[in-house]
Amino acid sequence: MKDLLExxxxxxxxxxxxxxxxxxxxxxxxxxKFIQAFPEYGPERAGAPIxxxxxxxxxxxxxxxxxxxxxxxxxxDPTLLETVDVADGLDESGILIxxxxxxxxxxxxxxxxxxxxxxxxxxxxxxxxxxxxxxxxTPMLGALLKIKAVVPIEALEKEVQKKFLKKIGEEKTQxxxxxxxxxxxxxKTG
Amino acid sequence: xxxxxxxxxxxxxxxxxxxxxxxxxVVAAYPITPQTEIVMNFSQFAADxxxxxxxxxxxxxxxxxxxxxxSAASGARTMTxxxxxxxxxMWEIVYITASLRLPIVMPVVNRALSGPINIHCDHxxxxxxxxxxxxxxxxxxxxxxxxxxxxxxxxxxxKKILLPVMVCQDGFITSHAVEGISIFPDDKVKKFxxxxxxxxxxxxxxNPVTYGPLDLQDxxxxxxxxxxxxxxxxxxxxxxxxxxxxxxFDKSHDLVEEYKLSDAEVAxxxxxxxxxxxxxVVDELRKKGVKAGLLKPKFxxxxxxxxxxxxxxxxxxxxxxxxxxxxxxxxxxxxxEIKAALYESEKRPPVIDYIFGxxxxxxxxxxxxxxxxxxxxxxxxxxxxxxxxxxxxxx
Amino acid sequence: MKRKRSERxxxxxxxxxxxxxxxxxxxxxxxPIAGIIDKGGTAREYKTGSWRTFKPVVDKSKCINCLQCxxxxxxxxxxxxxxxxxxFDYDYCKGCGICASVCPVKxxxxxxxxx
Numbered sequence: 001m002k003d004l005l006e007x008x009x010x011x012x013x014x015x016x017x018x019x020x021x022x023x024x025x026x027x028x029x030x031x032x033k034f035i036q037a038f039p040e041y042g043p044e045r046a047g048a049p050i051x052x053x054x055x056x057x058x059x060x061x062x063x064x065x066x067x068x069x070x071x072x073x074x075x076x077d078p079t080l081l082e083t084v085d086v087a088d089g090l091d092e093s094g095i096l097i098x099x100x101x102x103x104x105x106x107x108x109x110x111x112x113x114x115x116x117x118x119x120x121x122x123x124x125x126x127x128x129x130x131x132x133x134x135x136x137x138t139p140m141l142g143a144l145l146k147i148k149a150v151v152p153i154e155a156l157e158k159e160v161q162k163k164f165l166k167k168i169g170e171e172k173t174q175x176x177x178x179x180x181x182x183x184x185x186x187x188k189t190g
Numbered sequence: 191x192x193x194x195x196x197x198x199x200x201x202x203x204x205x206x207x208x209x210x211x212x213x214x215x216v217v218a219a220y221p222i223t224p225q226t227e228i229v230m231n232f233s234q235f236a237a238d239x240x241x242x243x244x245x246x247x248x249x250x251x252x253x254x255x256x257x258x259x260x261s262a263a264s265g266a267r268t269m270t271x272x273x274x275x276x277x278x279x280m281w282e283i284v285y286i287t288a289s290l291r292l293p294i295v296m297p298v299v300n301r302a303l304s305g306p307i308n309i310h311c312d313h314x315x316x317x318x319x320x321x322x323x324x325x326x327x328x329x330x331x332x333x334x335x336x337x338x339x340x341x342x343x344x345x346x347x348x349k350k351i352l353l354p355v356m357v358c359q360d361g362f363i364t365s366h367a368v369e370g371i372s373i374f375p376d377d378k379v380k381k382f383x384x385x386x387x388x389x390x391x392x393x394x395x396x397n398p399v400t401y402g403p404l405d406l407q408d409x410x411x412x413x414x415x416x417x418x419x420x421x422x423x424x425x426x427x428x429x430x431x432x433x434x435x436x437x438x439f440d441k442s443h444d445l446v447e448e449y450k451l452s453d454a455e456v457a458x459x460x461x462x463x464x465x466x467x468x469x470x471v472v473d474e475l476r477k478k479g480v481k482a483g484l485l486k487p488k489f490x491x492x493x494x495x496x497x498x499x500x501x502x503x504x505x506x507x508x509x510x511x512x513x514x515x516x517x518x519x520x521x522x523x524x525x526x527e528i529k530a531a532l533y534e535s536e537k538r539p540p541v542i543d544y545i546f547g548x549x550x551x552x553x554x555x556x557x558x559x560x561x562x563x564x565x566x567x568x569x570x571x572x573x574x575x576x577x578x579x580x581x582x583x584x585x
Numbered sequence: 586m587k588r589k590r591s592e593r594x595x596x597x598x599x600x601x602x603x604x605x606x607x608x609x610x611x612x613x614x615x616x617p618i619a620g621i622i623d624k625g626g627t628a629r630e631y632k633t634g635s636w637r638t639f640k641p642v643v644d645k646s647k648c649i650n651c652l653q654c655x656x657x658x659x660x661x662x663x664x665x666x667x668x669x670x671x672x673f674d675y676d677y678c679k680g681c682g683i684c685a686s687v688c689p690v691k692x693x694x695x696x697x698x699x700x
Contacts, residue, residue: 022198022368025198025368026198026368029196029197029198029370034370035198035368035369035370036367036368036369037198037367037368038362038363038366038367038368039366041309041310041362041366061369062330062331062466062467062469062470063466063467063470063555064330064331064360064363064364064367064463064464064466064467065467065552065553065554065555066552066554068554289619289620290619290620290621291618291619352618390621390623397623397624398624398625398626399621399622399623399624399625400621400622400627401619401621402620403620403622405620408609408610409610409616409620410620411613412610412612412613412616413613413616413618413619413620415613416613416616416618416619417619419613420618
């Protein structure tokens with residue numbers, strides 16, 4: 001892993017992209033990394049496209065500007081492929097991970113991202129089947145860890161446990177962890 | 191690897207955490223984006239009984255600062271927090287707080303002061319308050335926010351200072367970004383700040399005191415002279431307080447932070463989070479053999495002139511990055527003061543101003559690289575084409 | 586806690602009008618900070634009675650001791666003893682004439698201070 005790992009999250013307000021960015025960072029913090037996670041606030045409406053960022057490093061992070069050349073881009077909502085240039089700044093060594101029912105080839109066509117790695121995961125389906133609500137953010141964390149072991153999946157589980165238990169209770173917390181694990185298994189690359 | 195356990199907090203949460211450990215007697219505050227999470231989190235601490243603080247929810251910032259003045263005059267350790275338009279609404283009382291010499295500490299989350307209305311970061315709110323008599327500390331990251339709020343209490347209440355302190359952090363950039371923060375033990379913080387023993391208290395009925403009587407031509411001037419002296423002498427007292435803080439918590443706070451300046455030829459002067467981004471650029475340029483450096487004033491009030499002059503006078507070219515405009519036609523407030531400081535110096539490097547980041551416009555390493563490139567050119571030609579520039583603007 | 590207090594209010598030198606100019610009173614290093622008056626009852630030192638041009642005089646033979654004058658006096662300058670109106674505290678009476686105005690039996694007259 002290079003010194004600084006930069007991840008950009010694309011989602012819509014209310015889908016938990018900001019929470020996902022934070023969860024990943026906080027899991028990494030627990031494994032001894034330096035971290036940064038921040039959302040890019042616009043009008044803050046449910047449904048509006050939003051960006052969030054995660055930085056993970058072995059060294060102190062001084063930079064305080066948005067990520068322009070991400071190592072990884074995670075797209076939490078498939079409809080964003082039509083409206084947002086999600087592959088912007090992603091070079092050939094990059095990774096694009098999308099919540100979609102479509103194939104890797106189809107994603108490549110839509111995003112015009114040809115050279116780097118592309119992975120897909122039907123996180124909405126996983127979320128609906130596991131949690132009963134469309135919250136694709138946690139499964140997308142599972143998808144991300146499958147493609148890039150930013151942290152061990154156990155570290156993420158621990159963090160989800162810590163963060164969610166008080167807020168949504170034991171049962172739903174466990175279902176989120178289940179969704180993460182299922183997404184980890186079902187993520188496809190090409 | 192790290193030796194200390196870090197916890198994930200936003201800048202706002204870090205501020206609330208510092209306030210929890212300080213446990214002021216009174217907090218009167220009104221929520222405003224992007225300060226909201228400070229008040230929200232601290233209210234939670236109060237509601238959960240984790241602090242014994244009297245939390246006063248008020249109907250406006252004017253009322254918040256008014257309640258704080260009453261509280262502080264009664265001898266209570268008092269805090270509040272605000273942003274932008276909230277600071278503007280408490281303006282009248284902001285001046286009164288300083289002139290009554292009430293040691294209130296106020297985290298301010300920097301946000302563009304309307305209009306057009308905008309909730310994102312620039313320094314137009316607190317820069318407007320630079321002449322209000324408050325001490326101002328600007329923070330690079332959430333860790334500094336946390337530490338500066340703690341040390342601010344000690345500075346404000348110092349018998350030789352007795353001035354209120356604003357602890358400023360960049361709205362959203364710092365306030366809403368999660369970073370790993372190292373938190374001191376509660377008892378160590380409480381021991382460091384100590385018990386607050388006010389010189390005068392409205393509640394001390396054995397020794398009655400009047401706060402805020404009419405002060406006319408015969409004495410007002412003398413009282414303002416005292417205020418000026420308090421701010422000036424704070425420059426001598428603050429380093430001692432910082433030294434005590436550094437010794438207690440194993441830190442290295444100073445009036446200014448010099449980054450790779452000792453042998454630098456060109457340097458940027460910038461406050462707050464952008465200093466962090468600029469450090470990365472300095473590192474990159476250094477690898478290419480460019481003698482680049484950075485000066486980050488931590489205190490803007492009092493203005494550490496001697497330190498700044500000393501740090502800059504040997505450079506070949508200096509750029510000031512201002513996150514607000516003064517609309518004087520002569521650049522931003524930091525630029526004016528840096529230039530004024532250098533006027534008395536025997537060696538005066540050329541100084542150029544870049545106004546940037548208004549209303550939360552992002553500043554990227556590429557922007558900062560451009561500034562260093564301009565500085566290299568100025569170093570060569572010894573000429574500044576345009577003294578005031580706008581960085582990251584669409585022409 | 587006993588604190589050192591200034592001997593008297595610095596800001597009311599005996600109620601006399603300060604001289605025009607800048608020399609009256611102590612310097613900025615010697616006065617309490619922030620315009621604080623750091624002791625109580627300093628208004629007592631300010632003898633506002635000297636501001637008077639008319640002074641109230643009571644005809645006790647007509648007075649019914651209703652104490653309306655005492656209620657209305659803005660300067661607490663009606664002297665009352667055992668529930669009876671005794672006269673005026675001329676140290677602080679500014680001669681505003683409110684007492685004469687409110688007196689229901691018109692036993693207070695305003696007389697010119699100096700001829």
